[in-house]
Amino acid sequence: MTSPFIGPSDASISPRYAGIATFARLPRIEDVPKADIAVVGVPFDSGVSYRPGARFGPAHVREASRLLRPYNPVQDVEPFNAQQIVDAGDIAANPFSIDEAVQQIETAATALGADGTRLLTIGGDHTIALPLLRAVTRRTGPVAVLHFDAHLDTWDTYFGAPVTHGTPFRRASEEGLINLDASLHIGIRGPLYSRQDLKDDARLGFAVIAAHEFETDGLARVIERMLARLGDRPVYVSVDIDVLDPSHAPGTGTPEAGGLTSRELLAIIRALAAVTIVGADVVEVAPAYDHAQVTAVAASHVAYEILSAMTPRPAPAPSS
Ligand SMILES: N=C(N)NCCCC(=O)O
Ligand SMILES: [Zn+2]
Numbered sequence: 001m002t003s004p005f006i007g008p009s010d011a012s013i014s015p016r017y018a019g020i021a022t023f024a025r026l027p028r029i030e031d032v033p034k035a036d037i038a039v040v041g042v043p044f045d046s047g048v049s050y051r052p053g054a055r056f057g058p059a060h061v062r063e064a065s066r067l068l069r070p071y072n073p074v075q076d077v078e079p080f081n082a083q084q085i086v087d088a089g090d091i092a093a094n095p096f097s098i099d100e101a102v103q104q105i106e107t108a109a110t111a112l113g114a115d116g117t118r119l120l121t122i123g124g125d126h127t128i129a130l131p132l133l134r135a136v137t138r139r140t141g142p143v144a145v146l147h148f149d150a151h152l153d154t155w156d157t158y159f160g161a162p163v164t165h166g167t168p169f170r171r172a173s174e175e176g177l178i179n180l181d182a183s184l185h186i187g188i189r190g191p192l193y194s195r196q197d198l199k200d201d202a203r204l205g206f207a208v209i210a211a212h213e214f215e216t217d218g219l220a221r222v223i224e225r226m227l228a229r230l231g232d233r234p235v236y237v238s239v240d241i242d243v244l245d246p247s248h249a250p251g252t253g254t255p256e257a258g259g260l261t262s263r264e265l266l267a268i269i270r271a272l273a274a275v276t277i278v279g280a281d282v283v284e285v286a287p288a289y290d291h292a293q294v295t296a297v298a299a300s301h302v303a304y305e306i307l308s309a310m311t312p313r314p315a316p317a318p319s320s
């Protein structure tokens, strides 16, 4: 049976390296009547505390995503065949005003999601998670935030600025956007400012599975703990690519040693097929520090596994 959905352009007709890059060579949003999932870029990095450059992340991830293929054998789904996925282009965000940019991102994300379209956003620095959460929770109410990152991103301010890439989840928690019993960071590591950081973080509603616990617990137990924490709540997935070890993702602004392998991260994301994902982002890809697209290939595969986890599964055949 042929699919009613428009998928990636056919790589046996137009080579996959030809043409202007959309994510996975998917159709643009203008080219379909209705999208179930939109991949959208947010080229914004005015919220960074260290190396800049994530504003070039969306274009870099799209380039690396040319090689993605339609069938995901581990999840046994064809994400582009089972629902309409599109590339919605980039949201224009003012690089000289964080406040205006955050407003623009919230407005654009709200408009894109108005007819029920779910968003997978490619950043951009982690600041953008705040307006994305504001937009999605208008429809869903508070969400369980599943946050993959080396960093807590629940700090208070930098140089007095409340909206930065180190603060989105504190603001989101204060605004009542997140479910305080079900949110979780995975992959946390590296030095903090003080012990108080972890106390504040717990009060703001996050549990932590730290990077070193992959050693002691093992991957299967990490997945078990994650699913138990999320329960049956709607989940927003936020992936800071620096959750990966710098050997797997050098192209990022605030790298920390001792991170996850891409194989570990992809395995954890596959387990999310069991939960309801209402939106997701993949952020902090900074191409100036990347080599041979290593980071962008990882980010494009992370995005692909998220799209696969968001794919509806056929109902089991009735037993006769
Ligand atoms: N969200 C990312 N990638 N980094 C936050 C680091 C904040 C800091 O410089 O302390
Ligand atoms: Zn980070």
Ligand SMILES: [Zn+2]
Pocket: 126, 149, 151, 153, 165, 240, 284
């Ligand atoms: Zn982050």
